[in-house]
Amino acid sequence: MREFWQELKSFFRKGDMVLLILCLATSAFGCLVVDSATNAAKFGGSTRYMFVQVLATGIGFLMYMLMSSIDVNVFSERRTLFTAFNVFLLLLLIPFGTDNNTGNKSWIPIPLINIYVQPAEFCKIFYILIMASVMSSHQNRISHVSSVGHMVLHLGLVAGINFVVSGDLGVTLIFVAIFVGMFIAGGVKWWWTIGGIGAVAAAFPILWTQFFSEEQKNRILVLIMPEVIDPTGLDERWHTTQSLNSLTGGGMLGQGLFNGNRTQGGQLFAQHTDYIFSSIGEELGYVGCILVMVMMLAIIGRCIWVGSKSKDYMRRMVCFGAAFAMMFQVMINIGMCIGVMPVIGLTLPLISYGGSSIIATYTMLGLVSGVHARPAPPSHARYIRPPL
Numbered sequence: 001m002r003e004f005w006q007e008l009k010s011f012f013r014k015g016d017m018v019l020l021i022l023c024l025a026t027s028a029f030g031c032l033v034v035d036s037a038t039n040a041a042k043f044g045g046s047t048r049y050m051f052v053q054v055l056a057t058g059i060g061f062l063m064y065m066l067m068s069s070i071d072v073n074v075f076s077e078r079r080t081l082f083t084a085f086n087v088f089l090l091l092l093l094i095p096f097g098t099d100n101n102t103g104n105k106s107w108i109p110i111p112l113i114n115i116y117v118q119p120a121e122f123c124k125i126f127y128i129l130i131m132a133s134v135m136s137s138h139q140n141r142i143s144h145v146s147s148v149g150h151m152v153l154h155l156g157l158v159a160g161i162n163f164v165v166s167g168d169l170g171v172t173l174i175f176v177a178i179f180v181g182m183f184i185a186g187g188v189k190w191w192w193t194i195g196g197i198g199a200v201a202a203a204f205p206i207l208w209t210q211f212f213s214e215e216q217k218n219r220i221l222v223l224i225m226p227e228v229i230d231p232t233g234l235d236e237r238w239h240t241t242q243s244l245n246s247l248t249g250g251g252m253l254g255q256g257l258f259n260g261n262r263t264q265g266g267q268l269f270a271q272h273t274d275y276i277f278s279s280i281g282e283e284l285g286y287v288g289c290i291l292v293m294v295m296m297l298a299i300i301g302r303c304i305w306v307g308s309k310s311k312d313y314m315r316r317m318v319c320f321g322a323a324f325a326m327m328f329q330v331m332i333n334i335g336m337c338i339g340v341m342p343v344i345g346l347t348l349p350l351i352s353y354g355g356s357s358i359i360a361t362y363t364m365l366g367l368v369s370g371v372h373a374r375p376a377p378p379s380h381a382r383y384i385r386p387p388l
Contacts (some may be wrong), residue, residue: 015068016372027057030351036257042266056355060362060381067366076133089119095349115209120171121360130323136314143189155179170344181324219342237270240339254285272353278338310375324346
């Protein structure tokens with residue numbers, strides 16, 4: 001405990017201040033565009049959204065400090081506990097989960113304060129730590145069948161429970177993206193990747209018919225056969241069409257904050273969450289969109305840079321896992337807004353409205369800051385092999 005307090009006191013000296021500044025700048029931009037997006041009449045001109053966004057950023061900053069002050073070795077020794085905790089969090093959705101108007105039973109309401117928490121957002125942090133710990137314990141034979149099987153077991157557990165309980169394909173795919181990214185970055189032989197692709201392709205017909213809802217199928221098929229799936233353009237293509245109209249309507253410099261035609265008219269679906277990028281395009285133009293992508297790439301690049309500088313295998317995997325989680329979410333969200341990715345309800349990290357997402361992102365990136373502060377285990381630390 002004494003060492004923890006010492007690390008906390010030295011946070012501003014040892015933590016990753018570059019990453020923190022990038023996050024805070026992105027959050028400040030996010031608060032501004034969320035305030036504009038929720039200025040529309042359909043939100044009642046409420047400042048609640050802005051207040052939640054600022055409060056979540058403040059809590060996220062504290063979590064960043066906290067996680068940055070804890071050595072990741074402490075987490076590696078407790079992966080069984082984290083696995084059980086992930087299962088517990090996700091199973092809470094069975095009695096308490098609600099869709100929060102998203103179509104997926106992914107949220108747990110907090111009584112009295114009218115706030116909804118998404119457990120899977122925090123589960124992905126623990127999953128990164130679990131994967132890094134598992135891979136570290138197998139690093140000398142990372143491509144052995146038992147090693148790969150151990151990794152796949154943890155993926156199947158968390159992704160399977162989340163999808164079955166919540167039906168949230170978007171968040172489930174984040175777990176898959178983290179797995180694939182860490183799997184490749186961790187040095188697993190390429191034939192496992194090829195075999196995995198083949199196995200997914202072989203199992204896809206079963207997954208498609210047994211687990212995908214009709215709505216989920218149409219959201220994917222509309223990208224391939226838009227005129228067949230939605231000939232009138234009033235169903236699956238409607239939100240994408242409105243999104244593209246907003247993006248192109250902003251031109252180079254946009255119509256100005258609090259002045260976007262569709263945004264302020266409330267015509268853009270989920271304009272403060274899933275489609276915030278489209279709202280930015282309308283009000284701040286292509287320049288605003290490029291700024292968003294530059295900020296996202298800077299954060300992702302910083303995570304990869306910190307990981308590449310660490311000579312410790314587990315620490316590298318933690319950084320790469322965080323980078324792949326961010327990368328996948330940004331790619332899907334922006335791709336969804338421009339009509340090249342299916343609509344699966346993923347927010348834009350640190351920018352879209354959502355307390356759970358912001359706090360979870362800061363917590364996850366705090367792990368990266370902790371690696372920056374301690375790129376290698378202390379020389380006096382006793383190595384404890386994590387349980388298999």
